[in-house]
Amino acid sequence: MFTILVSGCLGALTVPSENDLPAAPSAPPVAATQAPYPPTNKPYLERNVIIEVKRIDANTVAVTNAGGADASSLMGLWLNVNIRGYVFPSSGRVTSQAGSTAYYPVPEGSHITITGEFPDCNANLWVGYTSTATPAPTQAPAYYPTPGTTQAPSQTGDYYSRSYKWSFSGYDYTWDLTISKDAYDFYKSRPHNRQSNYAMYAMSDYDRTYLRSLVDKLNEASERDGFSEYESVMMVIAFVQSLPYTSDSVTTGYDEYPRYPIETLVDNGGDCEDTSILTAALLYEMGYGVVLISPPEHMAVGIKGGDNVYGTYWTYEGSKYFYVETTGEGYGIGQIPPEYEDSTAKIYPMQQLPDFDITFTTTYVSSDFYYVYYKVHCDVSNIGTGVAKNVNVYIAALALTQGTDRVWTPDHTITIGDIGEGGTAWAEATIRVPRGETSQIECIVYGDNFAPEIVKSNTFNT
Structure with a gap:
């Protein structure tokens, strides 16, 4: 000594x-x-x-x-x-x-x-x-992307079988569909948030096989029966209008529960949000420009039309989108129920919207004369639709006593890359906080085509 x-x-x-x-x-x-x-x-x-x-x-x-x-x-x-x-x-x-x-x-x-x-x-x-011992290092950030661990649902095993019957223009139609229970459970387990853009429910990557199959059947019937393009679109609308109206509270136990198209097909119906999402998904798969139109307390579809289409429409980004009612039979393109004729409406364009769920754990590592070291493990999941581009995870310890928006160095940015719909990844880094300080751990996931998500720990003292 x-x-x-x-x-x-x-x-x-x-x-x-x-x-x-x-x-x-x-x-x-x-x-x-x-x-x-x-x-x-x-x-x-x-x-x-x-x-x-x-x-x-x-x-x-x-x-x-x-x-x-x-x-x-x-x-x-x-x-x-x-x-x-x-x-x-x-x-x-x-x-x-x-x-x-x-x-x-x-x-x-x-x-x-x-x-x-x-x-x-x-x-x-x-x-x-x-001492002469090797300094306690701040570990280099690490990550292990695992996009695909929960991605595409299986199409093998048990199936739901559904049969649909409807009439249009003097013809009766029947369509039988089998849907993998794994696919249904995949969508059932996804978040259902009515505050999000409803159009995202129509844009999932993993139900396209089923929607494409239905569109092919409808196109075959339209061609066989000599329908015009307008009549082909109306045939799709008539199919969805034939599905029973069921409230979310009765079928799911939730007051508001936007369904993915697969859910609406297996559940054999839904409310105005669900049938509008299904209609928009089918028309989009057929190659038409569509949006969702939401008057107060209601949801419908808008289909892009030119000067040869008549009726009620909303203008979005310079184009006319004609109103399509999906919950009552007999409504044509541009025909709107009287209670919504003079209403303003929100417009939801068809776009994929990646979204993230973040969870993280913090583990004590060691301490020395100056610092306390913690390992932060952050799990991220793409719970939205579509591929999240250029995903990064930012990990830091906030320097709460040093002013607003300050962090203790070193902070870490870990580049993960693209994460597919339903995909997961994780990132790890070791942060350090000086002794005698009050801090908070912050994890942020951000990228090119989705809004940043931020989570923070409770405050703690070192």
């Missing part, structure tokens, strides 16, 4: 032997401004003066000012070396510049005195001893 005496802000500091010491930190505490979309280089917020003393070998110690400000007139970091009663003075008065390191020969058991003037000296002055 040897002793460091510090004059100025701190009193005598007794340093234990190396075996009693924690692993050395890789750097003194700093904080950075956060810019997570994506994070950019951040200005450091550093403590004033940090003096570290590290034994290099049995005869040498290194004295480092690891802070962000100079410690001037340190009396040369005056070293009185006491060996067998003989005192060896140090070699003069120096200034310890920020980031500088000085080496001194000091045999084991020596008495070391450090005196000096520390400008703006306050509680932010740190004097520490670090």
Whole structure:
């Protein structure tokens, strides 16, 4: 054991032997401004003066000012070396510049005195001893993308069988459909959020096989019976209008439960949202421009039409979309129920919308003189529709005591890449928080074609 005496802000500091010491930190505490979309280089917020003393070998110690400000007139970091009663003075008065390191020969058991003037000296002055052990590192961020673990539902095994009957233009039609229970369960397990863009339910990647099969059957019947293009579209509308109207609360137990097309087909009907989503999906698969039109407390479809189409329409991005009612039989294109004639409406364009669910765990790793280290494991799942492009995960510890939007460095951005619909991935990184601080872990997933999702832990103290 040897002793460091510090004059100025701190009193005598007794340093234990190396075996009693924690692993050395890789750097003194700093904080950075956060810019997570994506994070950019951040200005450091550093403590004033940090003096570290590290034994290099049995005869040498290194004295480092690891802070962000100079410690001037340190009396040369005056070293009185006491060996067998003989005192060896140090070699003069120096200034310890920020980031500088000085080496001194000091045999084991020596008495070391450090005196000096520390400008703006306050509680932010740190004097520490670090051992020769390898510094506790901040681990390199890692990830393991697993898009596909829950992607395409199986089409083998048990099936639901459904038979549909409807009439149009003097013809009676019957269509038998088998749908994999795995496919139905896949969509049943997806989030059903009425606050989202309803059009996303019509745009899933994994029900196209079933929708394509139905469209092919409808096109074959239209061609066989000599229907015009307008009549072919009306035949699809008539099929959906023939499905029974069922409320969400009766069939699902929820007041509002937007269904994917597969769910509506297996459940043999739904409310206005469900039949509109199914109609839009079928017409989109046939190659028509469609949107969802939502007057107050209602949902319908808009099909893109030109000057030769008549009736009620809404204009969206310079095109006319004619109203299509899906819950009552007999309504044609452009015919709207009287209660909605003068209503304003929301327009939902057909587009895939990746969306993410984030969960994360934080595990204590270790601690040293300056820091407490935590491993953060973040799981992300694409619960929306379509492929999420250029997915990144940002992991940081918020520096809550240092001001708004600051994080403790190092923060991490982990690039995962594309994640398919239903796909999952995870990212890991080790963060560090200075002792005596209040912090919060933040995980953000962001990319090219979806809105960022942010989750935070509860606040904690180190």
